[in-house]
Amino acid sequence: MSTLLAPATVMKVFLLLGMHPADAFSSTLALWVCAGYYAAFKLARQLSANANVATLLALLWFSFPIVWNSAQYSHLHFGFCALPVYVYAAQLLADTSTTPKRTAIVSAGVYFTTVVIAVFTDGYSFMMFAVASSILFLGQFVQNHDARTYILKFVSPVHLLAFASAYVLYSSYIGQSEYRPSDLDFFRGWALDLTFPFIPPKGTFWIWDVSGLSAVRNERDYWGDASTWVSTFMLPLILAVIYGSFKGSRGRASLGAFWAISLFGLYMALGPSLKVNSHRPDGAPRGMPASAASFPTGNAILSKHVPGFKNMRASYRWVALTYLGLWLALAYQMTNQQKRAGREDMLVLLAAIALMLPDLGKHIQNKMHQREMFFAIDRDLLKPLASAVTPEEVVLFAPSGNDFLANYLAPALNVRAFNVGGDKNVEAASKSWPPTIVQAATKPIDGMFSKRILNALLSGDVDVVILPKFDMLWGAHYWPIEHSKGKALSSHVEFLKSQPFLAVEEQDHLVIVRLSDQDGIFSDEKVSSMCLPDRCIEEQDFNPGKYPSQVGTIQNGVLYTDERRGYLLFGPYNYIRAGSYCIRIDADLDRAAGAYIDIASDNGATVLAKFPLKVGSDRSSLEKMLLSLDEPAQRLELRIFVESDTKLALRSVQLKPTSSEITCAD
Known part of the structure; x- marks a missing residue:
């Protein structure tokens, strides 16, 4: 769900300047980090934080585990570094109600460009951009009566046009409108457990490790992988927001949009089912089946049916919106201009930053x-x-x-x-x-x-x-x-x-x-003379992992019927070129009872030929069958269907070219 095209374009410039690819990548990331830091600083200042507090708030964003731990996924890392840029562009567009018309048009152009860059950077952060900006614009519409006409007649059309255009450009670039969605088990497995934001994992956050307050977590005992519990720890941020809420110097109504962003991100991060200290049973897959969940959250309808949402299979990543909403709320709260209060704010921010950073020595060494x-x-x-x-x-x-x-x-x-x-x-x-x-x-x-x-x-x-x-x-x-x-x-x-x-x-x-x-x-x-895959199928010494079967048992490489009705074998879904072919089956058939072999293509949608299996005088070998293909067959398979009373022992099956168009020639 990403192309990384926007950063790659910048990397290309650095490569043309003679940089090594590693340095070109690092230099491009540095540009994204600088842009994100600047936007975070400007956002904080726009929300009335003083310069010192705004500097620390910008640094706080990059101390969030969801940001620095996403470095293992390049597209995601670029996107999360740029989230403040996206929100700042939205704020500029929304705030131009009090500025000249020319400035509004410039802000609209900046917003449109930012949306296009976002879609060609990372799919996850692009969707979060769409959600966060929509909530911000809606909040502005609800709270600011004077701006309603401007939001309705200018901001909303620009917003919709930007995201619609980005979608069209992205779809045209990749050649399809969307990707095949993942199973909901993946959404559940890689979803947020409600204990993760409050209890840090051992071996990641050095202060918590030293104090003995971290918990041991591993991929053997928990659903998903380590990123689900490393990236989602946010207790220091929550405590900082609680501190800010006691300042009470500004109206609570303006915080509504920020809380909405945070809560929506949390809701989606939970995935289709609620997890509270949920453990994965021994031998279970990393994806979490519905049977292992306590009760549904209700967001499966979005993850299963809504474009964009249904491709965000690592549900926990939605927690970036929770970080974003809480960060905006915190920046809004830290507006007290008194010197003493400013120092307190800075101490709280420094503590939050320190408590969410990894072991910097090990991190830099890595x-x-x-x-x-x-x-x-x-x-x-x-x-x-x-x-x-x-x-x-x-x-x-x-x-x-x-x-x-x-x-x-x-x-x-x-x-x-x-x-x-x-x-x-x-x-x-x-x-x-x-x-x-x-x-x-x-x-x-x-x-x-x-x-x-x-x-x-x-x-x-x-x-x-x-x-x-x-x-x-x-x-x-x-x-x-x-x-x-x-x-x-x-x-x-x-x-x-x-x-x-x-x-x-x-x-x-x-x-x-x-x-x-x-x-x-x-x-x-x-x-x-060789059995090449586009002109020959040759299977023997059967085993369950080599040739699929609905029914039957395998003993010493021989496939036996087991008194069940169904396909004794199917596959191997090969491309086979046009021509004449001979099908040979080496088997013992004591009772046919309506069994047959058919040859199908296109995942079984097209049956090319069908032959009944007959008991002959020599039960150790079945009759050879001729197959003519006038055109190449896609995903061709040989299928043997048996009834419950068919008695058959299959040793091998072959499909090989023949020079005769009338009969199978040896």
Whole structure:
């Protein structure tokens, strides 16, 4: 739900100036931080805080865990750093009721530009911008009778036009109106537990650790991950707001919009179900099923049906709105101009900042280590790859996934990669990939993995396939990293090395595979003898993880019926090119009882052929069946349906090309 296009555009300028990518990223982030700090300061001053208090209030924003702990998610970090900018732009637009018409038009232009920048920075903070600004404008309309005409006739149209335009621009850029939403279990798992804002987790906030007031939390015992409890601790801010409420120097009515922003953020952060010190049972997934929840909050209707809301699956991140609303309320309350009261305010703010900061020594040391890690990646991956690939070649890092590291390596090498990073990007991009790339990139390392790689190369859709021995997501976070895929890849690498028409270079962390530059080293006959994924299906030695089944049991690699009605097997959802094919089944069939095999495509939507299973004189082998495809089949599967009284033991199933269009030829 993000592109990071706006920061990336600035990074591009720094890269053109000769900066290293790590420094270009840091410099761009520094600009966003400076803009956020300036906007927070101006907001505080606009709310009548004096300069010293406003300076600390701006610093307070960046001490919030939701801001500094979001650094592991680049788009989110940029967005949360810029939230004060978004609110300041909204305040400028709303406050121009008392300023000249020319100033109002300038403020509208600033607001429109800010909205567009926000949508091309981060989706979460963009949605929060929409909610916060809408509440602020509504509050202004309700409280300020003199401004109602201005809000209704000028601010509201500008507001709606800005967000509608941003949505259209974003949809046009990504080529679709929205992403496929996640299951509500994810929303529940990554939602706020009501104990998290009040009890800090151990090992994060140094003052609380030293005082012994932090609690042990880990991903084994709690739903979601560590970000849900590290990012949401806000007790010091709550105490500061309580302190401010006792000052009582200004009317309470003006605080209504700020409280509304805070409460709405809290409500959405709770997710679809309420959690109060909720623990995850042993072996349960990180996503929280409805059966494990106490009672619903009612916001599932937004998370399930409303555009924008239904893509904000990490519910706890809504707590940034709670921080924002409380921060605005605190800034509004700290307006006493008496010197003594000003000093008290500053002491309260300094205490709140200190109580929400991590161990700064460790934090800075960790950032320095990450920069060193960046240069280690250059040394260990980028430099060896530069000698193995040629600029402008088309490459594929396989299998694909959240391979963010490829997003750095590919442009640094000046090659064109199919890999696009996050899961939503892969989902969108794969719709335009050639079928051979879809199969090679999106399927796991299984028995057919090396043949899918070979098929992609033979098709000419890719020049080089790179097989990382490590996880491309976590390799971008922690380097060096263990070779978690090395063992699974080893047999496939040996197979690829054995092919005389392939050139395979094995490096310390990667394996580079391309077609050999020797002409005539392979022939159509040799290729056709291989069971390549776009022209052949060959399954045997069944196991539950390799070939799905609705019914039946597996013993010693053989799939047996078990007196249940349903599909004994289905899959593997391959792209198969047009042509004539022979289906061979090796099985023992003692009783057919209405069983049949059919061949379907497009996730079962189109049945291409259907053959009844018959008991023959030789029960150890079933009759061969001919399949003709006039055009390529997408996501083809072989399905064997059995009745409860069918008796069948399946050893293997094959779909292979045949030269005959009349019968299966051996």
